[in-house]
Amino acid sequence: MVDLTEYMPILLFIAIAAGLSAAFVFLPMGVSRLTGAHNPQAEKLTEYECGFPAFEDARHQFDVRFYLVAISFIIFDLEAAFLFPWAVSLDVTGWVGWGGMMVFLGILAIGLAYEWKKGALDWE
Template sequence: MVYECQTGVQIEAALMFVLPGYDAFLGFLLIAAAVPVLALVTNKLLAPRSQTGERELTYESGMEPIGGAWIQFNIRYYMFALVFVIFDVETVFLYPWAVAFHRLGLLAFIEALVFITILLVALAYAWRKGALEWS
């Protein structure tokens, strides 16, 4: 099928990209997908294949390892990290609001107060449940 554009040039439908603004994004997406695949293939082709006993040992600052490499961490560490990540991401959401505060008006201010109130309630809940205690 052949189309004619405003300048009178005929374009084949099969060659015409439907979303012309996204061609750079598509190129970036293809490169982003190809780089890890290329890295893995290169590693597979160039990596040494000898699996001697020395290569299988755990490296611990040049010393002989003491005990096993797998240890069990306390669940409180994960809870503390999870609470940190949640509140860190929420702070990132507040930054654009703070930058454009003078242009947003009263409704945006009230919405931000509701958002911060929800965060404070969540913080109080985590505190009450003991997620912030390190004992």
């Protein structure tokens, strides 16, 4: 027979996590309604991240530059993710590691120059 008291720390942890996450979600909403900060207006509810209305026909065409900016962000985010471990282990990898990273950064710089030349970073 299984002793269920061994699961009590896990259940306690889950209960505390659920309580804190609910507090972090619902407490600010309640405070904003009580203090009067909750004042939705048409200007506040407009699109601000993607540049096109969120609730339209799914077949609506939009500019491909949104994708280019997203891909650029992912590429340079990966660059940062590779630079941190490389910087920490540079004393172990030596000149070979340094040269490899310079090749990697060079390829990224060429890609950035290509995007810049094609006008993918120009916004109207």
